Amino acid sequence: MAHHNEHATSMEQLLESLIKMVGNANQKMDSLQKRVSQLEWLIREHEVEVKESPVEIYSTLPPSSVSKTH
DSSP states (O other): OHHHHHHHHHHHHHHHHHHHHHHHHHHHHHHHHHHHHHHHHHHHHHHHHHHHSOOOOOOSSOHHHHHHHO
8 A cells, every 4th residue: 555655646746747847848938939929020120121221332442442433
């Protein structure tokens, strides 16, 4: 009988441990999903800004040579 109780207690502790592990994994998964969603939102916002902003062309020449050619 004592062996049966020890086995039941051991199984209960194992089950509690597994439940905690799954809970922690779910919390980490939720946190990562939130981060991914934030990054996706930032990327979409950046794409909109790039599409809406005017195109500016900058010279690749040093400033001194630009003033000499104009």
